Amino acid sequence: MLKIIHGRPDTEIANENQxxxxxxxxxxxxxxxxxxxxPGGGYQHLADKEGQPVADWLNSIxxxxxxxxxxxxxIDYKQILKExxxxxxxxxxxxxxxxxxxxxxxxxGFSAGGHLAGLAGTKISERANAMxxxxxxxxxxxxxxxxxxxxNFLGEHFSNQLIDEFSIEKLIDEFTPPTFIxxxxxDGSVTIxxxxxxxxxxxxxxxxxxxxxxxSGRHGLALxxxxxxxxxxxxxxxxxxxxxxx
Numbered sequence: 452m453l454k455i456i457h458g459r460p461d462t463e464i465a466n467e468n469q470x471x472x473x474x475x476x477x478x479x480x481x482x483x484x485x486x487x488x489x490p491g492g493g494y495q496h497l498a499d500k501e502g503q504p505v506a507d508w509l510n511s512i513x514x515x516x517x518x519x520x521x522x523x524x525x526i527d528y529k530q531i532l533k534e535x536x537x538x539x540x541x542x543x544x545x546x547x548x549x550x551x552x553x554x555x556x557x558x559x560g561f562s563a564g565g566h567l568a569g570l571a572g573t574k575i576s577e578r579a580n581a582m583x584x585x586x587x588x589x590x591x592x593x594x595x596x597x598x599x600x601x602x603n604f605l606g607e608h609f610s611n612q613l614i615d616e617f618s619i620e621k622l623i624d625e626f627t628p629p630t631f632i633x634x635x636x637x638d639g640s641v642t643i644x645x646x647x648x649x650x651x652x653x654x655x656x657x658x659x660x661x662x663x664x665x666x667s668g669r670h671g672l673a674l675x676x677x678x679x680x681x682x683x684x685x686x687x688x689x690x691x692x693x694x695x696x697x
């Protein structure tokens with residue numbers, strides 16, 4: 452059952468969540484695009500800096516936003532897909548109440564949150580209309596998989612078919628929404644081959660995408676407040692969003 456709250460969540464929801472929880476940050480009653488934020492954390496925890504601070508930034512550039520606090524730990528992948536579908540059904544059903552432009556619902560995900568955001572743009576019927584993926588976990592295939600994310604999502608035992616079913620690069624099709632991606636070339640946790648695989652698939656299906664690779668930088672930079680060079684991704688993403696959601 453999806454829990455919906457308005458405003459900032461308490462610490463327990465943010466850090467010990469086992470229930471799909473949507474925390475809304477709506478700017479006003481004017482119809483606007485809505486961007487749903489997926490924090491990272493390897494499906495083991497939820498990174499605070501990739502949650503509400505990102506929603507605050509989206510508000511500052513004129514977008515309604517929300518943070519999705521999704522279950523962590525051992526994931527029931529069938530159940531989380533059903534719950535993810537329900538999130539987007541609820542958002543679209545509340546479009547008038549929340550002043551959301553129905554066909555302008557985007558997702559932004561970081562690391563493992565980028566994987567779940569990628570599923571929201573590829574594997575559910577109520578797909579997102581745009582994807583922003585920040586150093587995302589893309590593939591569950593060796594040798595480039597982030598082992599912790601795959602283990603928490605699929606468990607200890609899985610088939611090659613199941614790996615393919617949840618590797619984002621295998622899910623891209625002609626209905627995939629426009630996509631914005633950024634990564635650092637020497638990311639030591641989620642290798643850049645994840646996003647290289649993704650861009651190859653996007654190109655194959657002629658999906659519009661923008662891809663930025665920064666030469667160096669640690670994993671998990673979020674808004675990159677301590678790195679002005681990489682922090683430029685915020686300006687790039689803002690211009691991209693304004694173009695996609697004119």
